Amino acid sequence: GDSVTQMEGPVTLSEEACLTINCTYTATGYPSLFWYVQYPGEGLQLLLKATKADDKGSNKGFEATYRKETTSFHLEKGSVQVSDSAVYFCALSWNSGNTPLVFGKGTRLSVIA
Amino acid sequence: DADVTQTPRNRITKTGKRIMLECSQTKGHDRMYWYRQDPGLGLRLIYYSFDVKDINKGEISDGYSVSRQAQAKFSLSLESAIPNQTALYFCATSDPGQGGYGYTFGSGTRLTVV
Numbered sequence: 001g002d003s004v005t006q007m008e009g010p011v012t013l014s015e016e017a018c019l020t021i022n023c024t025y026t027a028t029g030y031p032s033l034f035w036y037v038q039y040p041g042e043g044l045q046l047l048l049k050a051t052k053a054d055d056k057g058s059n060k061g062f063e064a065t066y067r068k069e070t071t072s073f074h075l076e077k078g079s080v081q082v083s084d085s086a087v088y089f090c091a092l093s094w095n096s097g098n099t100p101l102v103f104g105k106g107t108r109l110s111v112i113a
Numbered sequence: 114d115a116d117v118t119q120t121p122r123n124r125i126t127k128t129g130k131r132i133m134l135e136c137s138q139t140k141g142h143d144r145m146y147w148y149r150q151d152p153g154l155g156l157r158l159i160y161y162s163f164d165v166k167d168i169n170k171g172e173i174s175d176g177y178s179v180s181r182q183a184q185a186k187f188s189l190s191l192e193s194a195i196p197n198q199t200a201l202y203f204c205a206t207s208d209p210g211q212g213g214y215g216y217t218f219g220s221g222t223r224l225t226v227v
């Protein structure tokens with residue numbers, strides 16, 4: 001079945017450092033891909049998305065590009081802030097919406113001042 | 114009020130007790146989900162419902178049951194709680210026209226079974 005694999009954490013970075021969180025997927029075909037973020041004590045919220053190959057999703061300084069050749073959707077940010085400390089989840093679904101989101105295991109990011 | 118409300122926010126219960134976690138939404142979405150979050154395991158799907166008459170098992174439904182009382186309400190029950198059901202539980206809704214980016218999550222229920 002479909003699955004998502006993301007790098008294990010926790011990841012600890014100093015403020016203004018560069019961030020990359022790797023995500024790869026296994027699926028038959030080309031699903032839509034997402035990054036969700038969970039801030040402490042809160043539910044998940046959508047960070048960015050890409051619905052077809054070569055699409056780049058971006059939001060709040062984060063970016064991820066849908067690479068079908070490598071079945072990847074790595075999350076990047078050039079300069080992290082303390083407020084970016086959270087758990088980040090990569091996920092996939094199908095455009096039909098008839099199957100629930102499939103999540104990776106999550107990567108905890110801690111940014112220190 | 115939040116779009117997706119989960120009650121209670123925190124609960125401690127004893128092994129063998131029956132417990133119900135409730136979820137209500139004001140999004141008007143037909144589709145509702147229950148996920149469980151465990152450290153290092155991410156979110157795993159327990160049950161989902163695409164409309165009031167539709168209930169589907171997820172990957173970890175054993176030991177759980179659900180009830181879709183109305184479009185806006187979707188409850189998760191643990192008939193006889195056990196310690197390895199200690200976890201953070203999330204309810205979510207989605208718009209069928211928006212695939213994976215139409216999901217709205219509640220703030221979660223932290224359940225501890227002692």
